Amino acid sequence: MQIEFHGAAGGEVTGSCHLVEAAGHRVLLDCGMIQGSREAEARNLAPFDFDAASIDALVLSHAHIDHIGRVPLLVKRGFRGPIWAQRATCDLLPIMLLDAASLAEQAAERANNDRARGEPEIRPLYTREDVEATRKRLRPLPYHAWQTILPGVTLRLHDAGHILGSSIVELREEGAAPRTLVFSGDVGMRGTPILRDPEAPPAADLLLMESTYGDRDHKERLATVAELGSIFDEAREDGGNVVIPAFAVGRSQELLYWFAAHYEDWNLERWRIFLDSPMAAKVMGVYDRHEELFDAEAAKVWRGRLRPFALPNLRVAETVEDSKAINRLHGGAIIVAGSGMANGGRVRHHLANNLARRGAHVVFVGYQAHGTLGRLLVDGVRRVRLFGDDIEVRARIHTVGGLSAHADQHGLLEWYGAGASRPPVVLVHGEDPARSVLASELHRRHGIEVTLSRPGMRRAI
Template sequence: MRIEFHGAAGGEVTGSCHLIEAAGKRILFDCGMVQGGREADARNAEPFAFAPASIDALVISHAHIDHIGRVPLLVKRGFKGPIYAQAATCDLFPIMLLDAASLSEHNAERTNREHASGQPEVAPLYTAADVIAAQAQLHPLPYEADTDILPGVTLRLHEAGHILGSAMLELRADSRSVLFTGDLGMRGTPILRDPAPAPRTDLILMESTYGDRNHKDRAATVAELGQILAAARADGGNVVIPAFAVGRSQELLYWFAEHFEDWNLAPWTIFLDSPMAAKVMAVYDHHEELFDADAAKVWQGRIKPFKLPNLRVSAGVEDSKAINRIHGGAIVIAGSGMANGGRVRHHLANNLAFARNHVIFVGYQAAGTLGRLLVNGVKQVRLFGEEITVRARIHTVGGLSAHADQQGLLEWYGDSPSHPPVALAHGENPAREALVAMLKQRFGITVTLSQPGMRLEV
């Protein structure tokens, strides 16, 4: 068995893509978009480092765009094999990718309008038709069941606790096995069950997004969120929360429901300005069997997360635009989570210049994104052709991260049978280098830092 690293390697977090060769077959783990930085669009359009038609099967860890965003392009360029994923991930797949296709088509159309005559037309990365073609190749799987996906190749999915349907991928062939964590969640994450323990395996391909730091205690983080909302209420402004449509938006509504009265949320109007997040809520409702015990109780409570009395879900563009006429008393949850696209950029453009407003970042911000710039304290940003002075208060609430922190990664690995060798991906260099040192110090194991194009024998 051999692994080739083709994305989220060499110190990058996004663009997950790993090729496994086993039993004479070629299996791809994830096929995600690169996010952040000026070259992201160009990089996503580049040829794959392998022939798509040569891939026998694709296995998806979960439905975030940095893990599935190039799947329609893979199919468009010749991949015809089966695509395996947990059942909830299969339900989220078209929601996420039809939105990505729409964005790509819109950007191509705008670019072509702005081009001088005679310049070649720009084509979208892929279209809605490409997404539908890829969707036809999906094969939903349950957790904790062996599936022979190819002759001599067995796949088993384990709960990763990152978002609904997220899975660790265990692949067995040629009397060898590898476990890919995908994105590993924190224990105690609301709604989701905790990550499953690692099975006995010959190599763990592990994420390292927060390999150099620990999150704030979750209870303290939730209390901090309540304090920020109280301060924002006193300031008389709005609160803008960039949040991914899958995972973080639902978690925020969960906390709002649980603390509706003690945070005095009734005077606010809470906007979920994301048609995609609204569709995702329907998928959550369809998969309550994946909820943890605490979430099941909250869903039975008087105030339900997705039916808050003051929740408004924006259906169309005009609904979204109307929010920007509100100058106080609005909590706006909108995508994208890193503020590098989506409706949240309009809300930031309308709110950043005013000291009464607050912006709360509740997840990882990749290098090169607007979110990272704001978290780093930039004083001016350019949005929609205008320079905007940042006067709003910027908050980072790291304890709500859907990724395991350094302690969580070490504890999860420490419980693994026989402590196998590790290859680290999905982390910026400082994060994964810190995790290497801790893994070697604590367990005395061999740790490989993945690099683009590197081949590793298992």
């Protein structure tokens, strides 16, 4: 078995993509979008470092766009194999990719309107038709069931506790001397609302492990929840809005869960709450169809008086007109909108309308990659440019790290330590020095070999 690294492999946390050769076949693990600066995102247009038509099967760890965002491009460029993923991931994937295709089409249209005479026409990365072709290749799987995906290659998925349907991938090359590769995908935090805790890694000959927060621990969750409540109190006194950039899958639903759980002690009845993300609204339907994946506490909440997706003062902004109407409110609104790193989506309009207001508060509740607007704001930039305007940042910026969907350093070390074996590790999906710090800790505690992946690097097991 050979593994070759092609994405989220050189000190980056987006663009997850790893090629496995096993039993004479080629299996791709994830095919994610590269996110961040304009220069980083331009790399999505580049040819793959492998022939898409040569890939026999694709396995997806979960439905976040940095893990699935280039799958339609793979299909467009010749991939004709099956796409294996957990059942909930298969339900989420078309929602995520149709949104990405729509954004790509709109961006191409704007670019073509602005291009000079004689310049070549800009084509979108992929279209909605490409997404439909992708959807037809999906092969849904439950957790824990072995599946032969190619002759001599079997697959089993385990719950990663990151988002609904997120999976730890166990890939086995059968034969006289079987070899097992485990890919962590993104490992969730223990105690994350709605989701079950991540399962321990199965025995493996090699473990590909994410390292997003390899150099730090999150704030304790109860302290984080208390911090959120205090932000709402301060914002109410300041008279402004609260803008929360949030991913449509996972973070938006978790926020609504906390709103329901603390509706009275946070005095949320005094606020107008908006979920400004048509995609997040569709995702809520997927959550409702997969309550079998909820933890026991979430199942209890869903049967309670205040259901997270049906709060009395929650409004879902479906249309552009609904979204524009929110921006007429200068105070008293909690606005949860995509995207989570503020690099696209409706949240940019809400930031454009609130960043210059001293009474406004902006709350970041997830990882902010280098080059994104979210990272600039978290790092304290005092002026940003949005929709052609220079905007002075007068709003208060908060980073609430305890709501991260990723395990922190302690969680990652605990997860590895709970495994059925002590395999060598290749760290992926992490910036430097985060993964360097995690590598040192893993070696110090377990004496194992730890390698930092690099694009094009090959590893045999």
